[in-house]
Amino acid sequence: MDLTIDLGFLKLRNPVLAASGTFGYGLEFKPFVNLDKLGGIVVKGLYFNPRPGNPPPRLAESASGLINSIGLQGIGVRAFCEKILPQLQGLRTPIIVNVCGETDEEYAAVIDYLNKDGRIAGFELNISCPNVKKEGRCPALSPEHTFSLVKLAKESSRLPLIVKLSPNVTDIVSVARAAEEAGADAISLINTLLAMAVDIETRRPRLANTFGGLSGPAVKPIALRMVYQVASRVRIPVIGMGGIMTGRDALEFLIVGAKAVEVGTANFVDPGASVRIVREINEFCREKKIKKIEDIIGTLKIDEVQASR
Amino acid sequence: MDLTIDLGFLKLRNPVLAASGTFGYGLEFKPFVNLDKLGGIVVKGLYFNPRPGNPPPRLAESASGLINSIGLQGIGVRAFCEKILPQLQGLRTPIIVNVCGETDEEYAAVIDYLNKDGRIAGFELNISCPNVKKEGRCPALSPEHTFSLVKLAKESSRLPLIVKLSPNVTDIVSVARAAEEAGADAISLINTLLAMAVDIETRRPRLANTFGGLSGPAVKPIALRMVYQVASRVRIPVIGMGGIMTGRDALEFLIVGAKAVEVGTANFVDPGASVRIVREINEFCREKKIKKIEDIIGTLKIDEVQASR
């Protein structure tokens, strides 16, 4: 079984990456998985400076879903390079940094700082976090802002640039195309859906931030739809995510056209999930006598009656 | 316990309505609930003429959710008036017709036809069904189209007009405001979220229509967020829905500002759900010594630290 994926700018051992914000800096999972078995690790979102994040409560559970309002608490680029990267050395798995910014300039500054670091395989530009500005505002809500920001980031970056989109939009394809036109090397989606929960006893929001982002199995049908729409309309590779818990879930994303997937919330429920999903994909392919995982990608069959609509 | 709700244009016995498309024409539920115990019944979407709907499979289950692509199969206004309405006579519960149209003119035609019928309490303008045009396109995706269509409908209508919005938008508030400015008497939301599922064995979409609309508990956190955003920004009443299974769920919507709620998918799982939810709301209020349900509406408390964000 050949599980390797060629993204053009990066070769992956297999199509399963750990999603940003759900896998810490990778280290947290060393007791549970062999990190070298992963296709890649996208580490937690990084601003230039350390960030305090949002006040707690930051999590609320919903039906088959999780609402979070972490607000990108993090240690900043310097501490990341000095304290975390050395501990990740020796890994064969590519490390991708999820890049955040309060302003467009901060995004560029993070990229500038990390550009020099040979230990990083690429950037995932997080223009879609719903937990930092008021009511979920973020650059990925507008094709225009997406275009200008991606262009700026691309100009700063010497490393491959994946652009992570928000599902909280009317027309995901137009945002994806803006990113493509601005020079993105790949697109990843979806980030979380802007959501809310209320405690009827206290009549207060369950999250101190009022709003949060919904992830987990609940959102999978929405994520899959968006990944399909984008993958069939852009030329650059698409990395799909949203609610992937099993190899079968991951295969749905690959079939609709994702070249790779990220596993998020599942890591909380089962810290071995990412590597288990690699194994489950492998088993499925062996059973179906599929020799190369690339032979599955984008093979969704649409019947006549369906296409006619 | 006073559960009555005054929408301004309509008084409801209680805040719980059956949602369109999930309660048939009401008749289907007579064996299971006393229809007179409901706040209202929104019957299945009606075009002017009978509609065949989409090819099956039309349903797919997801984690705590249901994806449907019914495509508004229905009998048309004439058969509705001749065959259904007589059977609904004698009910004390207001009947609201969910109005559909292939074109703006068809919406107006449905309203024109039903205007004369004294047995109907109002219209719910369904400008948000994701299952009839390609990839979920519908008027509610744009504030402009919403405005012009609602204006047209309002001019045709002699009955109160509720406008039902789509969650598949970047900015729900701007669409709601467009509806309000065009003269809507109330707003209801959310319709279903555009979604998809794939059978990895056949590599085909699980729905013949490829896309469908996601409903049920999975979407509740998104629905609640949107209802809160809209209710705090428009002056007309808001009717909230999306994933309500219990009285506690309904109360979350009332607390964030909905004046009433609609119960959808829950009717499939438990045909007695709508009346059970009325009872559960009643019990909660009694326990908390709340005398009037209106005293709960819009009472969400946001702490300083929350408001500051």
Next chain:
Amino acid sequence: MLNDPAALIIRKKTWDGYFLLALRSPRVARRAKPGQFLMVRVSGQPYPLLRRPLSIHARDEEGVEIFFARSGLGTAILADKKTGETLDILGPLGKGFVIPATAKGKSFCLIGGGRGIAPLYFLARELRAKGGHPRVFYGGKTEADLPLIRKFAALKTEVFISTDDGSLGFPGLVTAMVEKELARSARPARIYACGPDPMMKKIAGIAAGLNIPAQLSLESIMGCGIGACWGCVRKVLRGGSAEWVKICEEGPVFASREIVWDL
């Protein structure tokens, strides 16, 4: 049709992948007819969300039986239920098989594939009670798919067995066995069948060729089971033209010639 939220499981039988639950629910039982089904709630939680449609496999005064294959999460949860637990059921739903008033002395051909055998036991008993002669054609992929052979035999009906892999009885598809048998024996008054779509389509062809009226029980994913969601439609002739018809309400059993096959 009614909702019995607490039908008591009074007996359970288990085979390799197949399960039978006997439920105490006199009010549902009283109304039940062969070919009708229940909507069974497998979980009190929002996951899995929908009820599962399951045929009424048998009935007596006290209750009904369901017989099912473990095929996904819902049926797996059901398979784990134990005697003494309760189930939330809706039923009886749908229209069921049409039994001719003049069944007496006539021969009927009942064809079931795998779990599709479920409604045919109730039907066979009813036909027997009316003096008819049901002949049962029971097919499966392999021997383990045929746990009900003795149960049918106990009705003193002829039981014809087939397996795709030849491990028991006629080697091949149940439809091939039916074709062979119909060719050499007297023409039955009616065919009744339940099973996967390709099998139903094949039987529709056989019945049309021999000009035997056939009643086929169809499957579809169901949202509500009570005609409220329009989710379960199949293409059926109504007044000469093909329409999407709700099988939970107007089916799940249809006259073979009404069904439009565009598989």
Next chain:
Amino acid sequence: MLNDPAALIIRKKTWDGYFLLALRSPRVARRAKPGQFLMVRVSGQPYPLLRRPLSIHARDEEGVEIFFARSGLGTAILADKKTGETLDILGPLGKGFVIPATAKGKSFCLIGGGRGIAPLYFLARELRAKGGHPRVFYGGKTEADLPLIRKFAALKTEVFISTDDGSLGFPGLVTAMVEKELARSARPARIYACGPDPMMKKIAGIAAGLNIPAQLSLESIMGCGIGACWGCVRKVLRGGSAEWVKICEEGPVFASREIVWDL
């Protein structure tokens, strides 16, 4: 910390609303220290989704015990588990209580409210084993909230009981009882406490007033339990300034003076 996906339930005890499960899991047991916790998977399905944090209530060579109140869906599912079933657990997690090297002969004040008593049994045994003298203050809303009185008494420790409704022991809050008792008895070497936030805050105040070092176990909703999600933070002093600190990693037990209360 490790994942034992099949910790066997070897014993179960049930009280009114409270439950104890003894789990065979030698590898987790070997590493366990008082104040640490497990993340328990209550369902193999996506609902309920997250694991539940539960303190290690006791340990021996073979395994660990958990003691919990049925408070929502997750703990209700756990409460239904039976001996012979397995649980998927992660643990031991967090840092636990700091026990002074010189515990011998010293007196300690252990304060538990309701289910907050859970980790204190393990702690009391450990203190005893080190020659210390734990005195246990055990409070609940009513008598039924105090199922572990005999279990603590069997350790030959002093057990002080309070109920908010006065149905057993000291009538009033456990913190009031502690205050009264501390006022008249010798100063303990350390206070250890676990319970709801308002109680923890009150104890922090008492400890500060009497200048007794206190170790408090905090609660927070947890996404992962292993430091990966940043969901469980509480405001804690670090190098003089208040920060959001992950309690699954650096807690759940903190020195009282580190905790910033802005409730």
